[in-house]
Amino acid sequence: MRSLSTGWVEVPFSARFHFARSGRNPDGMPVERLRMVQRWAALTMSSRTPAGGSGGERPLVHRTFAHRPVMVEEVVDLLAATPPGTVLDATVGGGGHARALLAAAPHLGVVGLDRDADAVAAARAALEEYGPRARVEQARFDDLAGVLAGLGVAALSGALFDLGVSSPQLDRPERGFSYRAEGPLDMRMDRRQPVSASDVVNGWAEADLARLFAEHGEPRFARRVARAVVAGRPLRTTSEFAAVVRDAIPAAARRTGGHPARRVFQAVRIAVNEELAVLPTALDDALDLLSPGGRCVVLSYHSGEDRIVKDRFRHAATGGCTCPPGLPCVCGATPTVRLLTRRARRPSPAEVAANRRSESARLRSVERLPAEPPDASGSPAARRRP
Ligand SMILES: C[S@@+](CC[C@H](N)C(=O)[O-])C[C@H]1O[C@@H](n2cnc3c(N)ncnc32)[C@H](O)[C@@H]1O
Numbered sequence: 472m473r474s475l476s477t478g479w480v481e482v483p484f485s486a487r488f489h490f491a492r493s494g495r496n497p498d499g500m501p502v503e504r505l506r507m508v509q510r511w512a513a514l515t516m517s518s519r520t521p522a523g524g525s526g527g528e529r530p531l532v533h534r535t536f537a538h539r540p541v542m543v544e545e546v547v548d549l550l551a552a553t554p555p556g557t558v559l560d561a562t563v564g565g566g567g568h569a570r571a572l573l574a575a576a577p578h579l580g581v582v583g584l585d586r587d588a589d590a591v592a593a594a595r596a597a598l599e600e601y602g603p604r605a606r607v608e609q610a611r612f613d614d615l616a617g618v619l620a621g622l623g624v625a626a627l628s629g630a631l632f633d634l635g636v637s638s639p640q641l642d643r644p645e646r647g648f649s650y651r652a653e654g655p656l657d658m659r660m661d662r663r664q665p666v667s668a669s670d671v672v673n674g675w676a677e678a679d680l681a682r683l684f685a686e687h688g689e690p691r692f693a694r695r696v697a698r699a700v701v702a703g704r705p706l707r708t709t710s711e712f713a714a715v716v717r718d719a720i721p722a723a724a725r726r727t728g729g730h731p732a733r734r735v736f737q738a739v740r741i742a743v744n745e746e747l748a749v750l751p752t753a754l755d756d757a758l759d760l761l762s763p764g765g766r767c768v769v770l771s772y773h774s775g776e777d778r779i780v781k782d783r784f785r786h787a788a789t790g791g792c793t794c795p796p797g798l799p800c801v802c803g804a805t806p807t808v809r810l811l812t813r814r815a816r817r818p819s820p821a822e823v824a825a826n827r828r829s830e831s832a833r834l835r836s837v838e839r840l841p842a843e844p845p846d847a848s849g850s851p852a853a854r855r856r857p
Pocket residue numbers: 538539540541561562563564565566567568569584585586587590610611612613633634635636637638660749
């Protein structure tokens with residue numbers, strides 16, 4: 472917690488650092504190093520009690536949900552610079568980002584959502600020590616407006632979307648996400664939903680599969696793969712599906728670009744969980760709920776997601792303006808946010824070396840503008856497009 476008298480921050484791993492971004496702490500340790508200590512502690516999801524106590528093992532689920540939060544320092548820096556209030560972590564996973572934010576920003580609370588019951592249990596355990604500053608609910612992020620209203624949260628200081636899958640989802644064969652391990656054709660993030668990967672792989676028409684693989688998976692060989700999948704039915708396991716995909720791709724093309732099933736599995740996962748369909752509404756709803764100065768940060772992991780994020784952020788930053796570029800806006804559009812990142816930020820080479828799963832990450836963020844007073848005519852003043 473930040474000490475009101477000294478301005479020092481006690482983080483729950485017995486590391487202390489000052490809110491300044493440089494300099495040294497009283498023990499002589501450079502602040503940057505203390506930040507790294509704190510980050511490391513958050514990343515390893517220590518099972519120690521707060522302040523380094525000896526007893527108090529965390530519940531098993533917390534220690535076994537091993538997901539390293541991506542670009543955690545950048546995310547925390549962006550969200551900690553927001554007004555006091557609530558940050559929505561729309562994809563709380565194991566709570567890694569949320570935990571680092573709560574440690575670094577005592578003026579913020581977090582509402583975490585995840586559609587996966589295992590993630591919800593892990594995040595609740597990981598954030599338990601923050602008491603009422605952290606709430607975690609099982610929900611899809613396109614229901615965020617309803618969930619927040621139910622919790623009495625009318626406005627947000629920030630919103631974080633760390634899209635895609637968590638490491639435990641990929642690493643647990645029984646979840647059926649991985650082409651590397653034998654498992655059921657499942658891939659449901661929320662196991663209460665009726666449609667699984669088996670329904671897509673064994674039930675979709677060949678033309679629909681080909682379109683899915685072309686859009687989100689293996690564009691060059693989409694039709695060949697779809698034909699092979701239909702011919703190989705019924706496919707019962709991830710290994711059977713992966714073998715059919717591999718055999719459908721010419722040997723010469725298999726020598727580059729990693730396992731040929733990787734992108735096809737990704738396409739099926741996107742379809743099973745309707746990942747892209749629910750994203751635009753959820754982003755728009757989150758932006759609508761931001762208070763002035765509030766920020767939305769999104770980490771995406773493939774181009775389809777990133778295109779949607781870029782589009783919704785640009786729409787909010789221009790107010791949907793239809794005027795020719797470079798000319799004053801006369802169409803009455805009202806921007807609601809400003810872009811904090813014109814180009815997507817990428818993880819550092821050091822992070823990619825330490826965590827290969829961060830490699831494809833792209834971070835974009837926006838900040839909510841103050842409400843603009845209407846001009847004399849009652850409409851927002853004409854302005855240049857951002
Ligand atoms: C990359 S992980 C998030 C990891 C998290 N930031 C952390 O630090 O542990 C993505 C999470 O988002 C969840 N998820 C994906 N789509 C979702 C949706 N539409 N609604 C809610 N949760 C979703 C997944 O179940 C997964 O746990």
